[in-house]
Amino acid sequence: MLLGLIVTIVCLVAAVWGIDFEQIYTSFKRANYWTLPLMLGALFMFYWLKAVRWQMLLEPIKKLTVAQVTPAMMIGFMGNNILPAHLGEFLRVYVLSRQFQIPKTTVLSTLVLERLFDVIAILCYLGIGIYFAPNLPERYHTISLIVASGIVVMIIAVAAYIIWTEAVIRLFRSIFSYLPFLPEKLTHLVLEMMRAGALGMTSLKSKRLCFGIIWTSFAQWLFNGLSIYIALWSFNIQVSPLAAFVVLGVTAFGVIVPSTPGFFGVVQLCFSVSLKAFGVASADAFSASIYYQLSQYFPVTIIGLYYSNREGLKFSEAEQEAENELEELEGGHESGADSESC
Template sequence: MVSGGTHCYITSVQAPATSEASVSGTSSSPRWKKWGLNLLGAAVSIGCLWWAAADMLSTPEKRAEIANAFRNANYWMLIPFWAALFGFYWLKAWRWRLLLKPLGDFRPLRDLIRPILIGFGYNNVLPAHLGEFVRVFVMGRKHRLPMTAVLSSVVLERVFDIFAIVAFMGLGLLFVPDVDPDIKRYGLMGAASASVLVAGAFLFVIWTDPFVRLFEAVLSRIPFLPKGLAAKLAGLLESAADGLHSLHSPGLLIGIFGSSLAQWALNGWMMYLALQSFGIHESPWVSCILLAAVAFGVTVPSTPGYVGVIQALFWLVLRQFTDDKAGVLGASIVYQFAQWVPVTVLGLYFFSRTGLKVSQVQQAAETTPDTHLAANAPPAS
C-alpha cells in the first residue's frame, strides 16, 4: 500500500553502534517492561473484544444472530475486496519507490513489495508493530543500504499516511449528517492535532536546513534531556533531512500525495465492501470515518493483528448508524482476516526465502537508533 537518482548522501549515513531504544528489548530495557507492555496489549484486546461481542455471545438467540449473519453474507464481495487489497499494496510499493529515490531506482513489484509484505506479515504476529523494522532490515540487507536511511523513508511514509487519513476523516465528518456530536468533536480535535504534525512535516520538506537547526537549538535548551539522546535525535533528523532533498521536486511530491490518497481510498473501499457483504448499506462517507477510527485506534497497545480492537472500533463508529450488531461484528471479522491470512502467509513465506533469521533482525534492532519511530505509527491496514 505504499510507494534513480543520487546515492551521495545516504550511502554515507551509518547507524550508530549502540542505542538506548530497541524494538525487541535491549539490555537497558528491563524484561519486565517488555512483558508488561505485552500484558497490557493482551488486556486491551480482551477488553475491547468483550465490549464489542460479549452480549452477542450471552444467549442462544444472540449467537444465532451471529451465525445467521455469516450464513447470509455475500462472500462474492471478497473478489473486489482482494483486488483492492492488491492495489493497496502495489500503491504502497510505488510510493515507497518515490521515497527511496535518493537510494536508487527500485522496481515496485520486483524489489519493494516483498519487503513490505514481510513487514506487514510480521506485524500480524509480532507485538508493538515490530514488523516495520523487519521490513527495514530486509530491505537494507538485500540492497546493501544503510538501515537509518531506509528507516527514515518509513517514518516519512507515515507522515503522508496521516495526511491522507485526516483528509478522508474530514470528508466523512463533512458529508455524514448524523454523526454523534462527541465523535465529531473528538474527530476534529484529532484532525487538528494531526494537521499540526503534517504541517510541521511540510515545513521540514520545504525549509529542511533551518528546521534542523531550530530542532537542535530547542534540544540544547532542554535541561533534563541527556546529551547523548539529544545527539541521536538530531542525527536521525539530519539523516532524514539529507534524504528529503529529492522530495523538493513538485512532480515527486504530487506522486507521493496522490498515491497516499489512492491507497487509503482503497482501504476505505475494503471496509465499505465488508459492510455491504453483511447487508449494512451505509454511505461510503461513513467508511471514511471508520477508516480514520481504525487507522488511529490500532496504534494503542494490543495483541498482534489487533484482534478485539478492530471489532470494538467498528461497533464504536457504526452503532451511530445501525443496530445490526451481529452484521457489524461479522463485517469487522471478514475485513480483518481477509487481509490477515493472505498477507501473513505471503509475508512469512517471502521472509523464509531471504535466508535471514529472526534473531538477526533482533540483533540489528538492538543496535539501530530509534527503531520505534517507524513502529509506533498508524499501520497501513
Template sequence: MKRWQFWLGLVISIVFLYLALRGLHLEQVWGTMQTANYWWLIPGILVYFMGVWVRAWRWHYLLRPLKPISTRKMFPIVTIGYMGNNIYPARAGEVLRAIVLKNHEGVPISASLATIFIERVFDGVVMLGFVFLNLPELARLNSDSGFIGSIQNLSIWGAVAFIGALVVFLLAAAFPAASEKIIERVFIRFLPERFREKVLGITRKFLDGLESLRSPREALMVFFTSVIIWLFETGKYWFVMHAFPFQVNFFALMLMNGIVNLSTTLPSAPGYVGTFDAPGIALLSAYGVPGEIAAGYTLVLHVALWLPITALGAYYFAREGLKWGVKPDLTEPELSE
C-alpha cells in the same frame, strides 16, 4: 513475551474486545458470519493488493534519491514488512523491511526507516483527512454513539501530532545542514561522548532518507499517492460490505477506515486485535447497522485484511531464506556512488 510492551498491548486488546462485543448476542454474530456471501471477498482482496502495489511504488519513489529500486523488487519487501506488523508487536515489521532492504540493496537501515516514517506520517494525515472530510456526518452521529462521540477530540489531537511531525520532516528535509547542526548541539549537550559519533552517523543517514521531501512537488506526489492507497483500501471495505445484509455509503466507509486505522496506532496485541474491531463496530452501529451484523462484518473484514497479506509476506519471508528468531545484522553499510 516477557516484554512489558507485549503485555500492555494484550491488556489493551482485551479491553477493546470487551467494549466491541459487550451486549451483543454472540450466536447471532456467528450466524451473520455463517450466512455471508464470501465471494465478495475476492474483488475486495484484489483491490487491496492493488493498493499494496501502490505502496511499493510510493516507497520506491521515496527511496529514489538514495538508490533507484524498481517497484517489482519493492513489492515482496513491503509484504514482508506488513506480515511483520501483523504478527509482531510494536509494528516491528517496519524495522524488518528496512533490514530486508539493506540485505538486498545495501540501503542503510536508518535512511530507509526515515522513508518509512514519512510514509506513516502521510498515512496519518490522509486518515485524518478522511475523518475531517466527514466531520459534519460525525457530528450528527455523536448524539448517542458511545466511543464515536469522542472521535472529534481525538482527531484534533491526532491532527496536531501527525501534522506537527510532517512539518518537522519537511523543515528537516528543506534545511538539512541547519537540522544537522541543531541535532549535533543537542547530542553534544545530552549524550555521553562515547555514543555521540555513532548516533550522529545514524542521524545523518536518517536525514538523507528525507531527501525526497525537499521539493513541494515531491511531497505532493507522496501525498496524492497516499490518498490513492487508502481509497483502494476503502474499496475493500465496500466490497466486503456487500457480503452482509446492510448498506452504508462510501463516505461512511472512508470514515470507518480513518477511525479504525487511527485507533490501531494504539498499543495492542499483534494484528491490532480489538483496537480495529471496537471502533469499527461502534461506527457502524451509530449508522443504524444492527450490532450483530456490524460485528460480523468488522470481524470478517479484519481477517480479510490480515490473512492474505500475512500469508504472502510469510511466503516471501521464507523465500528469502530468513529464519524466525535469528538476530539480524544491523550494521550500516555505506551506499556506493
C-alpha cells in the same frame, strides 16, 4: 506481549459486550462472501500503491523497481501480523538494507516519511467522513472541524520538520524532559526516528516525486476505505460510503495501540465504536470487522512468508533481526555511522 494480550482481551470483551452470540452467528450466515474477489482486488491495489510510493521515496537514494521493493515491504507487513510491538517495520528495514546495501537508518527514514503522509491522508478521509456523512448528530460536525484543525497543524508540523529538522528535534527533546514518566528508551527512540526521517527527505525536493508520493498516499487509503465498505456491504450494512472513511480513520489510529500481532480485538472495537454512530447493530459491525480483518491478514501473511522463504529468512531469524534493529536504534550506535554513509 503481556500488555498487548491484555489490550486485545479488553478490546474484544468491549466489542462483544451485550451482544447475543446467536446474532453474530446469524450475521455470518446471511453474509455474501462472493465479494471476496473484490476485497482481494482492493487489497492488491492498496499494497501495490504502497510499493510504488516506497520506490519513489527510495529513488534519490537508490533507483529500484516496484518489484524489487515489494518483497521487503510484504515481509515487513507479515512481521506486523506475527511479531509483537510492530517489529515488522524494523524487519522491513533489515531486509531491504541487506538486499541492496542501503544504510539501515536511511531505509528507516523513508518509513518515517511514509507514516507522516499516511497520517495526513487518513485524517483527511476521517474529517470528510465525519463532516459529510448523512444522519450524524450535529456534534460530529464539531469533531470534523477539530480533525480539520489537526490536519492543518500536522501539515505545518511536517513543513517545520522538513525545513528546521534539528530545531524541531530539540523542541521535542525539551518537551520530553518535562515528561519524566516516559521511559528514557522510548523518548530516545522517538528522537532517533525523527532524526532518521530527515535523511529520507531528498525525494520531497523533486516536484515529480513529491506529487507522486502525495497522490499514492491518498489513493492507497481510498482503496483501504473501499475494502471496508465492501465488507460492510457484504453483511448487508446499509450505510453511506462516507461511513467507511470514519471506520478507516478510527481503525488506522486504533491499531497504534499495543496489542497482539495482527491487531485482533482492536479492529473489532474500532468497527463497533465507529458504526454505532450510524445506527449499525453491534453484531453486524463485529462480524463485518472479522471478515475485513481476515481478508487482509491471511493474504498478507502468506505472501510475506513466501517472500521470506524465497529470501532464505527463517521465522526465528526474522524475529531476532527485527529485535536487533530496534535495539540498535534505541542505543543509537549506528546513527552517526549510517548518516555519514549517506
